[in-house]
Amino acid sequence: MFVAGGTTAAAAPAHRSVPSDPMAAVAAMQPSWNLGNTLDAIPDETSWGNPLVTKPLFDTIRAQGFHSVRIPVTWSGHQSAGTPYTIDATFLTRVKQVVDWALADGLYVELNVHHDSWQWIANMASDHDTVLARFNATWQQIATAFRDEPRSLLLESVNEPQFNNATDAQKTQFMNELNTSFHTIVRQTGGGNASRLLVLPTLGCTPDQTLMDNLSAEMTSLHDHNLVATVHYYGYWPFSANIAGTTRFDATTQQDMVDTFARMRSTFVAKGIPVYVGEFGLLSYPDYTQPDAVERGEAMKYFEQLGYQARLSGVTTALWDAGSFLNRTSFQWRDPGLFAQIKSAYTTRSGTASTDTVYVPKSGAVTAQTLTLNPNGARFLGLWRGTTPLVPGRDYTVAGNQITLTAPELTTLVGNRAYGVNATIQARYSSGVPWSIAVATFDQPVLSAATGTGSLSVPAQFRGDRLATMEARYADGTNAGPANWTSYQQFNTAFSPDYPHNAITVLPTFVNAITDGSPVTLTFHFWSGTTVTYHVTKSGTTITGTT
Structure with a gap:
């Protein structure tokens, strides 16, 4: 048997008590975590930057309060491309070892067919019979290999299924065909598979009402009580990707979340069908290899409310983690405060505020600043700096949900007003985690002229400020850039701040999309609320920037 890092092979998995009622069983899986970019990595387990999985990883996940793990697996690179589509025995043994480690920790496990969805399953419209034959052969082998595992193992037919060059009617047909075939094959292998909980996705794992209605009808037609619906949720797309100027967790973004989870409840949960949100997060946050595309405080608000909406709707949620939340080498959370917010949201609400940073100008008199508290049903207890409470009436005042930091207190907090964060205070509430508020000194950032080939590194003195977004327009006012339907371009796709090297990079995706010889004004x-304009012009492969 494959042994990673000298770790011995797994003992027989723990046969934990699993409720017979599917709703209760899926509820017992909350909260859940994804072993992302590992066994689903292409071509091999470590190809996407994560280390080999060892048993202590699951020990950590269990100790951190998770009750289940989703283990995505891409099988195609370890399977013959032609009939009989044999899965490599060594790889199958390795997958089983990892699954058994998690089961031995008393965790529920959800196992799937992952990136195969776009690698070959997507070709169903043009090569229907071959795709179906390979899909069936794949599941025949997986189901046989895992037939005797305990009921705490769940199987998911396919991750985010998609179909190239297919009509909507064909997509619905193919989706139902795959789910039905998966259901038949797994059940016929017998053993634990005869009554195992099987997880069926919507097209793309999208929580669209029509797609969920299609899945609900399909599940009803199967006449099987032990079925689970799965969808994914990455939030309102403009916010999740930081595009079109949607930089805040605003009313539109919040309503998208409220409506989506309400649809899950009315379509499935209210009918007795459990829902497993197999992936949740934000598309662009966090990514420890890049600057934060979504501002941290706005992301914290998002995760706080998502936990609440999941509880209201009665669904189980699996955090997508490709290595950006948990460091798989040290087993430490890369951002403990963020994880504390996510973990708290599984059971209670936390108060937040309109911002997590108060910006104080470098020069001039320090003036009082007001924030809006968002108690989220909790009671505001006061402000603290470390273990020292700030004094109401002297250091801050409260009027309704408005809290004002006084000028004398801000003067104390910023000290000598060095650029950047000078102090951090906390708003504490009667439940959940405290809300951290950084107090930072800033001046208007200064950009300098530059020339580049293919991309442009703009020298930038950030002077204590942080970049939120970038607008781009031609001289006639029309939008410039790859997202030409909006003036606000996508963070880390069209542009990206490079704080360590004091620069803003205008990325090749943006440069390639603008018209040669036509000046573009970037804002x-x-x-802090400050804006800075900059002008770029492309000539062939050269791009020039001026203030």
Whole structure:
């Protein structure tokens, strides 16, 4: 048997008590975590930057309060491309070892067919019979290999299924065909598979009402009580990707979340069908290899409310983690405060505020600043700096949900007003985690002229500020860039701040999309509220920037 890092092979998995009622069983899986970018990595387990999985990883996940793990697996690179589509025995043994480690920790496990969805399953419209034959052969082998595992193992037919060059009617047909075939094959292998909980996705795992209605009808037609619906949720797309100027967890973004989870409840949960949100998160946050595309405080609000909406709707949620939340080498959370917010949201609400940073100008008199508290049903207890409470009436005042930091207190907090964060205070509430508020000194950022080939590194003195977004327009006012339907371009796709090297990079995706010889005005928006304009012109492969 494959042994990673000298770890011995797994003992027989723990046969934990699993409720017979599917709703209760899926509820017992909350909260859940994804072993992302590992066994689903292409071509091999470590190809996407994560280390080999060892048993201590699951020990950590269990100790951190998770009750289940989703283990995505891409099988195609370990399977013959032609009939009989044999899965490599060594790889199958390795997958089983990892699954058994998690089961031995008393965790529920959800196992799937992952990136195969776009690698070959997507070709169903043009090569229907071959795709179906390979899909059936794949599941025949997986189901046989895992037939005797305990009921705490769940099987998911396919991750985010998609179909190239297919009509909507064909997509619905193919989706039903795959789910039905998966159901038949797994059940016929017998053993634990005869009554195992089987997880069926919507097209793309999208929580669209029509797609969920299609899945609900399909599940009803199967006449099987032990079925689970799965969808994914990455939030309102403009916010999740930081595009079109949607930099805040605003009313539109919040309503998208409220409506989506309400649809899950009315379509499935209210009918007795459990829902497993197999992936949740934000598309662009966090990514420890890049600057934060979504501002941290706005992301914290998102995760706080998502936990609440999941509880209201009665669904189980699996955090997508490709290595950006948990460091798989040290087994430490890369951002403990963020994880604390996510973990708290599984059971209670936390108060937040309109911002997590108060910006104080470098020069001039320090003036009082007001924030809006968002108690989320909790009671505001006061402000603290470390273990020291700030004094109401002297250091801050409260009027309704408005809290004002007084000028004398801000003067104390910023000290000598060095650029950047000078102090951090906390708003504490009667439940959940405290809300951290950084107090930072800033001046208007200064950009300098530059020339580049293919991309442009703009020298930038950030002077204590942080970049929120970038607008781009031609001289006639029309939008410039790859997302030409909006003036606000996508963070880390069209542009990206490079704080360690004091630069803003205008990325090749943006440069390639603008018209040769046509000047473009860029407007950089910073979190202090400051804006800075910059002008770029492309000539062949050269791009020039001026202030």
